[in-house]
Amino acid sequence: MNYEGAGTIEFIMDDNLNFYFLEMNTRLQVEHPITERVVGVDLVKEQIRVAEGHPLPFKQEDLRQYGHAIECRIYAEDTDNNFMPNPGTISHITEPLGLGVRCDGMCIRGTPFQSITIHDQQTNRLGTNP
Numbered sequence: 001m002n003y004e005g006a007g008t009i010e011f012i013m014d015d016n017l018n019f020y021f022l023e024m025n026t027r028l029q030v031e032h033p034i035t036e037r038v039v040g041v042d043l044v045k046e047q048i049r050v051a052e053g054h055p056l057p058f059k060q061e062d063l064r065q066y067g068h069a070i071e072c073r074i075y076a077e078d079t080d081n082n083f084m085p086n087p088g089t090i091s092h093i094t095e096p097l098g099l100g101v102r103c104d105g106m107c108i109r110g111t112p113f114q115s116i117t118i119h120d121q122q123t124n125r126l127g128t129n130p
Helices: 032-039 043-051
Strands: 008-013 017-027 070-075 101-105 120-126
Touching: 032 043, 032 070, 032 101, 032 120
Parallel strands: none
Antiparallel strands: 008 017, 070 120, 101 120
């Protein structure tokens, strides 16, 4: 493969620890902030630097994972109606704060929530690492 740029390669592993290729995406995944948290590398910055023709300032073997992180996605869906999209006016929102907390979203109290598409009712992503 002759590809240069940011990308994600996904594998699955069976009970015998054999790895199987699933897919490659020639972009960052939406979950990239979780990787940034545990590896300590700004992936968006590095993607832009590579696009400008600069080499990565590290090698794969230089990277180490420190700790763990979790991401939750918050959706505007009706849980009593088979999780169908259910946009509406946001009457109250309190986003969590604190060390290791990242909230990416577009919710503002008193405004109607409108998704980009009818199929994606994601309002926020909440990432945290202790």
